[in-house]
Amino acid sequence: MNTTALTDPQREQLRALLEQRKAELLAELGEVQRDTLAVARTAGSAEAEPPGSPRDQANxxxxxMVRDAEAARDHAELVAVRAALARLADGSYGECTDCGQGVGVARLLAQxxxxxxxxxxxxxxxxxxx
Ligand SMILES: [Zn+2]
Structure with missing residues (x-):
């Protein structure tokens, strides 16, 4: 045991933070997917109309691209949050995945x-x- 091991209340607090973050990310990613579908439908129905100006298309x-970048970042964070929840479940949460030392409660509370x-x-x- 190392001296930076988490107490049970700390573990539960961090689990709650992770679950909350996971829900937020899932909601954000859901929004992005709905946005993308809406854009795709609009683009399809606009085929018979005159094309927009090149400036509109560039915008x-x-x-x-901004939305895709945000979605990619949200998705990467969701993967990290799910991995952290898996480590909570198997008992390795709070130990550095590289060196095995305690990550530190302050760092975990921040991230x-x-x-x-x-x-x-x-x-x-x-x-x-x-
Ligand atoms: Zn380390």
Whole structure:
């Protein structure tokens, strides 16, 4: 046992934070999917009409790329949140996935899905991983 092991109340608090974040992300991703479907329907029904100006098309393409980037980020976070919940279930939550040391309660409260301690996270980012 290391000295930074979580207490049961801390574990429950972090589980609640993760479940809440998961629900938020699922809601956001649901919104994005609905948005995308709405845009696709509009684009299909507009075929018989005169095409929009190139500027309009560029704007709508740019906003679609922003939405895709946001969805990709939400999805990556959702994967991390689900992995954290899985670690909670198997008892490895709170231990750095790289070195096995405690990630630290303060860091987990700020970032409940954090899988690595700060030292390993810095190294991973230096390697180009996140
Ligand atoms: Zn570590």
């Amino acid at each position: 709508s393409m740019a906003s679609s 409940p899905a954090a899988a690595r301690c700060i030292a390993c996270q810095s190294k991973a980012e230096a390697r180009g991983q996140h």
